[in-house]
Amino acid sequence: xxxxxxxxxxxxxxxxxxxxxxxxxxxxxxxxxxxxxxxxxxxxxxxxxxxxxxxxxxxxxxxxxxxxxxxxxxxxxxxxxxxxxxxxxxxxxxxxxxxxxxxxxxxxxxxxxxxxxxxxxxxxxxxxxxxxxxxxxxxxxxxxxxxxxxxxxxxxxxxxxxxxxxxxxxxxxxxxxxxxxxxxxxxxxxxxxxxxxxxxxxxxxxxxxxxxxxxxxxxxxxxxxxxxxxxxxxxxxxxxxxxxxxxxxxxxxxxxxxxxxxxx
Amino acid sequence: xxxxxxxxxxxxxxxxxxxxxxxxxxxxxxxxxxxxxxxxxxxxxxxxxxxxxxxxxxxxxxxxxxxxxxxxxxxxxxxxxxxxxxxxxxxxxxxxxxxxxxxxxxxxxxxxxxxxxxxxxxxxxxxxxxxxxxxxxxxxxxxxxxxxxxxxxxxxxxxxxxxxxxxxxxxxxxxxxxxxxxxxxxxxxxxxxxxxxxxxxxxxxxxxxxxxxxxxxxxxxxxxxxxxxxxxxxxxxxxxxxxxxxxxxxxxxxxxxxxxxxxxxxxxxxxxxxxxxxxxxxxxxxxxxxxxxxxxxxxxxxxxxxxxxxxxxxxxxxxxxxxxxxxxxxxxxxxxxxxxxxxxxxxxxxxxxxxxxxxxxxxxxxxxxxxxxxxxxxxxxxxxxxxxxxxxxxxxxxxxxxxxxxxxxxxxxxxxxxxxxxxxx
Numbered sequence: 001x002x003x004x005x006x007x008x009x010x011x012x013x014x015x016x017x018x019x020x021x022x023x024x025x026x027x028x029x030x031x032x033x034x035x036x037x038x039x040x041x042x043x044x045x046x047x048x049x050x051x052x053x054x055x056x057x058x059x060x061x062x063x064x065x066x067x068x069x070x071x072x073x074x075x076x077x078x079x080x081x082x083x084x085x086x087x088x089x090x091x092x093x094x095x096x097x098x099x100x101x102x103x104x105x106x107x108x109x110x111x112x113x114x115x116x117x118x119x120x121x122x123x124x125x126x127x128x129x130x131x132x133x134x135x136x137x138x139x140x141x142x143x144x145x146x147x148x149x150x151x152x153x154x155x156x157x158x159x160x161x162x163x164x165x166x167x168x169x170x171x172x173x174x175x176x177x178x179x180x181x182x183x184x185x186x187x188x189x190x191x192x193x194x195x196x197x198x199x200x201x202x203x204x205x206x207x208x209x210x211x212x213x214x215x216x217x218x219x220x221x222x223x224x225x226x227x228x229x230x231x232x233x234x235x236x237x238x239x240x241x242x243x244x245x246x247x248x249x250x251x252x253x254x255x256x257x258x259x260x261x262x263x264x
Numbered sequence: 265x266x267x268x269x270x271x272x273x274x275x276x277x278x279x280x281x282x283x284x285x286x287x288x289x290x291x292x293x294x295x296x297x298x299x300x301x302x303x304x305x306x307x308x309x310x311x312x313x314x315x316x317x318x319x320x321x322x323x324x325x326x327x328x329x330x331x332x333x334x335x336x337x338x339x340x341x342x343x344x345x346x347x348x349x350x351x352x353x354x355x356x357x358x359x360x361x362x363x364x365x366x367x368x369x370x371x372x373x374x375x376x377x378x379x380x381x382x383x384x385x386x387x388x389x390x391x392x393x394x395x396x397x398x399x400x401x402x403x404x405x406x407x408x409x410x411x412x413x414x415x416x417x418x419x420x421x422x423x424x425x426x427x428x429x430x431x432x433x434x435x436x437x438x439x440x441x442x443x444x445x446x447x448x449x450x451x452x453x454x455x456x457x458x459x460x461x462x463x464x465x466x467x468x469x470x471x472x473x474x475x476x477x478x479x480x481x482x483x484x485x486x487x488x489x490x491x492x493x494x495x496x497x498x499x500x501x502x503x504x505x506x507x508x509x510x511x512x513x514x515x516x517x518x519x520x521x522x523x524x525x526x527x528x529x530x531x532x533x534x535x536x537x538x539x540x541x542x543x544x545x546x547x548x549x550x551x552x553x554x555x556x557x558x559x560x561x562x563x564x565x566x567x568x569x570x571x572x573x574x575x576x577x578x579x580x581x582x583x584x585x586x587x588x589x590x591x592x593x594x595x596x597x598x599x600x601x602x603x604x605x606x607x608x609x610x611x612x613x614x615x616x617x618x619x620x621x622x623x624x625x626x627x628x629x630x631x632x633x634x635x636x637x638x639x640x641x642x643x644x645x646x647x648x649x650x651x652x653x654x655x656x657x658x659x660x661x662x663x664x665x666x667x668x669x670x671x672x673x674x675x676x677x678x679x680x681x682x683x684x685x686x687x688x689x
Contacts, residue, residue: 079677080670081670083681120685121674122652124675126670
């Protein structure tokens, strides 16, 4: 059995995945990227190999992706997040899926990838160079409300009438949230408003990219049920979540390492 | 020399030298490229364009030109030297930030900054600058430039097809001719204009030859190299540039014959459309080549749009030549400041076929509304033709290079996959 590794070195978390030549997922591992992505990658991969029971030296190939992909020198190869995510999505979805659009909400960027029936990338759009529409937006606003990022999703679902948050800029949105709090709006409605605002922003990107079929949500955003609901309302279509939303890129990279991506 | 000017010169020199060194690092670059690298180095790094152009006493007048509508033939015929001034420097655009509104495009900001501080010195070299009325930003820039230098506004009609516009444009060119005669003290004679048209005709011929060579199925020159060679026309005497370009084209023709390529045949062929990449803003031309694409053509006003078309004078009477110049500098121009501008779509369609393009990168410089406006039409056309388009909005700031790198790389990956799929099917 040959084992392939994928490393997704994101801005916030570093993710690793191992797959075998039968396209079976053997294991995954995540750790904060920290300041030295190279070192973190080595540690995470060693730990993952130990967990799965393979020798790190016996890995057939390693492919890196993500923001710091070029720093990961233990990888033999690197690919863009777009390609890795598309490969991961194809693997997660199977043949009959109606999903043709992937939305990835990551720590410092978000992207929309549209693919055709064969899973080839047809178009993609990435957010411009600010934090609007990224995980950082949610993190920063959660901090203002003094709740954890894990809590805000379920909290948003309780709202009957989300507040309107108009600012896309994190800094302005923060002051908007503070003034909503000062006017004694229910934090639940504010949190819901934050999710709606974020979904609106990304929906514009999705339409620009040529949104088609159903949607798969990946990245840290996929762990947030509030965001899933906001996307469904905004895009008016079913939004699916990958089994390992945060690991989609790493799994895709592992499949690409083994040149196993195309065989659907 | 003021301290600000000194600092700006140093900063300009550094970033320009960075781009030029990058090109020199490619060991397989065409040998004849070095001439053009030296032209750019003289203009931006060594700041010695006056010496390089040998502006000996009695010093000929130097006419600075913006955009691509002022016929350089008339400038040469009057015994003056034209220089092209549209700005591409990040550092100069920062200096220009305080002279233009925030949302003005970096081309205008950079030109304003360079003019106000006189850096690079080629901006100071100009006795007069010509500003055609193209987009709003350029028009207002003309007004601001007038605080620092003599400005001639060239009134370009925005609707090309009307008879009135053509008459008015011809009138405008006669005015330009009279102004040049006043400036230089030389009457523009029939013979001199005929010679100038012929001289620029040879330059335009070599530019077209370069584009034809780039149509070869295996790319023989990198896009960032070809663009630099074309761009150097802005800072060189036309006859010298033509000689150097002839040598470059001869070398490339050899490469076509011997199937020599820096890149290989299977590489995605891309066009850089939209707003111009002006030296030293080599961000996108470099990224395309670094990320495994072949930049085979452009529609840039420091490239194709600047130099492609010839002047078609039938008879060599003064009036006939003036009419021919008027047509050359108005009719084929596809600047989005014209409306309607269906000609542009026609030329893009042609480019897709001629250059066997696989995709289009579309540059929107921040603040340039008209290119962004026409993007929709270009996207629609490319959808029909089955070509992907990647819109990239940026300015001259180098801070977003890594984000852009991911986008450009993913775009090229996507095209490669499509090529492989089609190849496999």
